[in-house]
Amino acid sequence: MSALKELYQQVILDHNKAPRNFRKMEDATRSVDGYNPLCGDHYTVYVKLDGERIADVSFQGAGCAISKASASVMTSLVKSKTVEEVEELFGQFHRLVKGEIEGEEEVERLGKLAAFAGVSEFPARVKCASLAWHTLHTALKSEEKTISTE
Amino acid sequence: MSRDELLAYATEQILTVPGVRIIGTAREKAGVLSFVMEGIHPHDIGTILDVEGVAIRTGHHCAQPVMQRFGIPATARASFAFYNTKEEVDAFIKALSKVREVLG
Numbered sequence: 001m002s003a004l005k006e007l008y009q010q011v012i013l014d015h016n017k018a019p020r021n022f023r024k025m026e027d028a029t030r031s032v033d034g035y036n037p038l039c040g041d042h043y044t045v046y047v048k049l050d051g052e053r054i055a056d057v058s059f060q061g062a063g064c065a066i067s068k069a070s071a072s073v074m075t076s077l078v079k080s081k082t083v084e085e086v087e088e089l090f091g092q093f094h095r096l097v098k099g100e101i102e103g104e105e106e107v108e109r110l111g112k113l114a115a116f117a118g119v120s121e122f123p124a125r126v127k128c129a130s131l132a133w134h135t136l137h138t139a140l141k142s143e144e145k146t147i148s149t150e
Numbered sequence: 151m152s153r154d155e156l157l158a159y160a161t162e163q164i165l166t167v168p169g170v171r172i173i174g175t176a177r178e179k180a181g182v183l184s185f186v187m188e189g190i191h192p193h194d195i196g197t198i199l200d201v202e203g204v205a206i207r208t209g210h211h212c213a214q215p216v217m218q219r220f221g222i223p224a225t226a227r228a229s230f231a232f233y234n235t236k237e238e239v240d241a242f243i244k245a246l247s248k249v250r251e252v253l254g
Binding site for chain 1 (some may be wrong): 214
């Protein structure tokens with residue numbers, strides 16, 4: 001597969017065109033704005049917590065295909081997971097887009113996240129892919145209301 | 151071709167690509183061609199053109215108020231100088247049609 005096809009996989013194109021959980025959440029426990037000031041991507045991630053578990057998660061905002069698809073896939077994966085499980089997933093995702101997960105089998109084990117393996121060939125796009133994850137991480141782990149990638 | 155001729159040629163050619171809108175149409179401008187493509191973020195345009203061997207700039211260009219004025223997140227921008235050629239403009243336009251092909 002060419003590097004471009006590897007980057008813009010069907011899963012990514014699909015989530016970009018029809019993002020899941022793309023809505024404002026009025027009764028969110030936490031909401032955080034994430035910005036990439038260099039390219040202008042900005043998303044708000046909303047989380048409703050039930051103790052240590054994510055009862056609901058959604059997002060809104062605008063950006064490139066990679067950042068929007070990543071936010072969409074993320075929200076569809078973390079619902080009903082515990083904060084600890086989400087943190088582990090974030091760690092795996094981060095290693096994946098930085099090209100630190102080697103071997104097809106290891107990558108495939110990540111399920112839907114595997115669609116983002118192609119990002120590692122495009123260092124300039126790593127921040128696009130991880131913006132929503134960093135924003136969710138902030139919502140779960142700190143009191144900050146906004147984060148910036150720069 | 152001189153810089154102005156390259157700009158005029160590229161301006162004419164880019165309008166044949168579906169969904170393209172030029173941002174900045176002053177009669178006397180420098181050799182830059184800023185544009186957006188309907189439904190496609192400039193960063194995705196930039197990555198695809200890069201793979202096709204065409205280097206452009208994408209983003210705010212340190213001009214956020216202008217982006218707000220036009221209601222756009224960012225633009226893609228090709229620049230032309232004395233060392234560029236007509237063939238390079240053709241390669242640029244050809245790469246742009248690839249963008250729609252990749253992103254659907």
